[in-house]
Amino acid sequence: xxxxxxxxxxxxxxxxxxxxxxxxxxxxxxxxxxxxxxxxxxxxxxxxxxxxxxxxxxxxxxxxxxxxxxxxxxxxxxxxxxxxxxxxxxxxxxxxxxxxxxxxxxxxxxxxxxxxxxxxxxxxxxxxxxxxxxxxxxxxxxxxxxxxxxxxxxxxxxxxxxxxxxxxx
Numbered sequence: 001x002x003x004x005x006x007x008x009x010x011x012x013x014x015x016x017x018x019x020x021x022x023x024x025x026x027x028x029x030x031x032x033x034x035x036x037x038x039x040x041x042x043x044x045x046x047x048x049x050x051x052x053x054x055x056x057x058x059x060x061x062x063x064x065x066x067x068x069x070x071x072x073x074x075x076x077x078x079x080x081x082x083x084x085x086x087x088x089x090x091x092x093x094x095x096x097x098x099x100x101x102x103x104x105x106x107x108x109x110x111x112x113x114x115x116x117x118x119x120x121x122x123x124x125x126x127x128x129x130x131x132x133x134x135x136x137x138x139x140x141x142x143x144x145x146x147x148x149x150x151x152x153x154x155x156x157x158x159x160x161x162x163x164x165x166x167x168x169x
Contacts, residue, residue, distance in 0.1 A: 001107065004030045004100030030100045033152050037098050040142045040153055044094045047141055052087045055133040063126055072123055086130050089160060093134075096156035105156060110163050128161045 002010070008026055012019055019027075044051065060066055066073040066082075073082045088109070095104050117124065135157035139150045 001095070001099065001104045002101055003098075007101050007103065033100070033149075036147050036149070037100065037152060039145060039147055040138070040150075041094045041098045043141050043145050044090065044097075044138060048087065048090060051134060051137050051141070052083055052090060054137055055086055055130055056083050058133045058137075059126060059130045062129065066126055072121070072126070082130075085127070086134060089131055090134055090138075093131075093138075093156035093160065096159070097153065100152075100155075102156055102159040105159055105163075109160065113164075124164055128164050131157055131160050131164070 005027065008023055009019075012023055060073065065071050067079065068074060073079045092105055092109050096102050116122075117127075135154065138157075139153050142150050142153055
């Protein structure tokens with residue numbers, strides 16, 4: 001798993017260049033948000049079960065057909081699997097949040113997901129919506145914890161939703 005620093009240095013090393021103004025500015029921005037990133041991860045860690053539960057409730061309120069007979073989260077087993085997957089996405093989003101890099105999401109979440117979801121018949125739209133709801137909840141809780149600028153929270157969640165949406169899952 002790479003972070004923003006090792007990824008940036010690797011890119012400069014591969015091209016045989018010294019760090020330029022853009023590289024230095026990227027590093028500076030990463031380090032300036034470091035404390036906030038760790039604090040946001042602590043908020044997620046301390047509230048993960050509640051975040052997933054609340055996101056699930058909001059998702060099923062918006063899309064009640066998912067929990068009706070024939071819906072993809074209809075049985076208790078499927079409902080639990082949906083919440084399990086949301087917890088999985090939240091956990092890896094928190095790793096990417098601290099790392100300042102979405103590489104871990106590509107390596108550990110997105111690779112192979114198309115085949116898995118196709119084989120299980122999992123619809124992608126509700127998955128994307130669930131991730132967006134979790135992002136909103138996390139941003140609310142991070143702001144409530146006193147972190148003024150929560151824009152950095154968007155990166156891992158937006159990456160997941162963008163990649164899910166671009167793939168024909």
